[in-house]
Amino acid sequence: MNAVANAKYGYSSFSNATRSEQSIEYDIIARVTAELDAASKIQGNDFSAFVKALSNNRRLWVLLASDVAHPSNRLPKPLKAQIFYLSQFVEQKSREVLRDRGDVAPLIEVNRSLLNGLGQQGAKR
Template identity: 35%
Template sequence: MTFEAYEAVVEDSGHEARGRERRALSLGIDQLERLQGGRFSVEDLVQSLLYVRRLWTIFIEDLAHPENGLPEQLRADIISIGVWVVKESDRLREEKSNDVMQLIEINRLIRDAL
């Protein structure tokens, strides 16, 4: 395999990974938007918030890995956002907050930046 071919595979893999991340975030946003509508069961609430929490836990673990290719400061910034998302998801689940919109907006911003 030539170096140019390898670069194309690596770039395609990165593009595909971002696409998967966008789809995963979109699914979480869709679930959160249903909660914002106000008509949901406790099970819907828990499932939606756990999905978002798990997704961001995966992102945080990946960003914390030393072989992650993003610049260190960007990784740290996104990890900080992820920690906030996890905490806010917990606050919503524990009914210490009822503002789903902030969670939706931050997930949209990250998704759209990918």
């Protein structure tokens, strides 16, 4: 390993340790959303990749719902309720998409709206 690679490796764990929870959350949601968007475009050619992306999105929303349902979550109650409702919407819509009775676009839009909200919240800090 050269000096530059050593420096990058040495400081990468430090930079990850100093990232905010919100920044990490944003990146995870963005990655899942990008994966779902890309998989939706090749759904006919690689259905297994599409199902995997859809499953990852469902897991993301289950985690978000679990997080807002936890008593230690400090978000305002109306926001918690909205996130919980959206997780139920994502679950229902995902089932429809898998049964070939729905479009994946609303799921991607929900994620992008969440990212937009997180981005605006981050800009206020």
